[in-house]
Amino acid sequence: MSRFLPPPRQRGLLLAALLVFAVGALGSSGGARYFAHLLALAAAMATAALGLALVHGRAGQVCLGQGAAMAAGAYTWAALAPQSLPLALVAAAAAGALAGAAMALPARRLSGLPLALASMACAVIAEVLAMRAVAFTGGTAGRFVAPPPLSAFDEAGTALVFSTLCLGLAVLLLYRLDRATLGRAWRALAQAPEAALALGLDVGGLRRLAFVAAGLCGGLGGAAYAQTLGFISPEQFGLPLSFELLVIAFLGGLRRPAGIVLASLAFVALPELADRLRPLVGELGGWNPLVLGLAVVFVTVFRKMN
């Protein structure tokens, strides 16, 4: 278990995150189905955030464009799911990995801020493409995602099962990669880039592979996200989403999946919590961004770091 749980000194903030989820989600009046919907959404966000944790924790890079990978996965899933579910899942993961590869185009020669900016540019490009490729994406009007034909569950239940499956796949993938030679090479790269270079490791290639693996997680997360929401449109996948995922990855800690799952639970429940506090503040149009922004600042200021 200790491989999955966050280290003790970081548990305080994560317990607070859980508290946010408890108050926000359990207090909402949506009932069990809405609760399942929130859980599914959190699992989808966690799946994509796991990829960012990999990019930063292993390759030492920051990716500002995970929203692009999610968009690729989400639209691919929406297009192919009616034909075949397994095919759609594989294609969504592949589309995400492709987006990751596009973000990592300059990875061989650059790292740090310029690479982060390249990934950000990809997020903007993905949003514009999603708006303009109307035949595939439905343009700014968005498109519905048909519920898969699983009669055993209702819509929210299906989404929860599917999101959990995607999360499980991502965790399994990262766990396997971590144990393989590639994982050891990444660890060397994260802890001592110069030493990794001196050992003859292909540093640029490793960086690129980390982005590809992260994109794959993003693609899976995007598919789960699309299935959970049942409706997707381009502005959902813009820069704010990429930043939210980065905040989740940062709050959850870069090594342990459980931390990331907790952080995304809190993140998904935060708007609910803001809604519950709304009677205190009255009619404020910007209440949700205000709460979210202050929460992000709070987290960055008070989170302990290793």
Place this chain on the structure above:
Amino acid sequence: MSLAPEVVLGGAAQGCLYGLTALSLAFLYRATGVLSFMQGEAMAAGAYVAVGLVALGAPLALAALGAITAGYAFGTLAARFALEPVRARAPWVATLATFGLGLALRGVLLSLPAATQGWYRFDWVGEGRWLGLAARQWAVMLAAAGVAAAFALLLRGTTWGRRVRASAEDAVTAERLGIDVARLRRQAWGVGTALAVAAGLASAPVTFVHPDLGSLALNAFPAAVLGGMKPGPTVLAAGVALGVIEAIAAWQLPPGGKELLLQLVLIAALLALPRERAAAP
């Protein structure tokens, strides 16, 4: 094709705004090591402060000064209580903090009924045309040139500017020479935010003052990268060039083409520029 000069000049006016915003991005990046994602929101909030001051009866110049001062105060306070403590641990986390602050600022703007329900102008030029271009666009270019010149003077010609540049170059040595680097960094956050507010005010004659005023900051990132993330004339020139490219793309390409083109320029610059020009610190 007689439209061409107007398109190019209009694009250059817009590009001046990209250049100014990019200047604030590059300055903050050099002075503090943090990429700021709150410049756009600072532009919008500053423009609203100016509009509010005018509504209270202040003359235009005083309102502009008040907004810029408010930007400086916000920047230093944010640095004191959030950004600098976070930056000291990890610069990229401070980038997340700037995103949070920007979001909070936006939340405040959207919460003001007066801000969302009306369209405002902070208009310090009248109507009129000159050489085929509206007087407003000439005013934007003049204002941008003026602000950039004042900023260059501050950075190159004053002791404060020399100290900031020295600390950016080598913080440890600067500290040993008796410069209070931490205080200087807080002031740099103030100046960088004030610069963004100035860019917002400069944009006000050509656009309305609205909560999304700062969305043009997105196009400042390519300009800052093309200028090597160094606060200097190259960043400004890159901004103008991008503005012209965007105007021509908006005129000639299908919708969406201009947004794509600017981001592709950013990626191409990262792929092709020599490493030390490509914003590597």
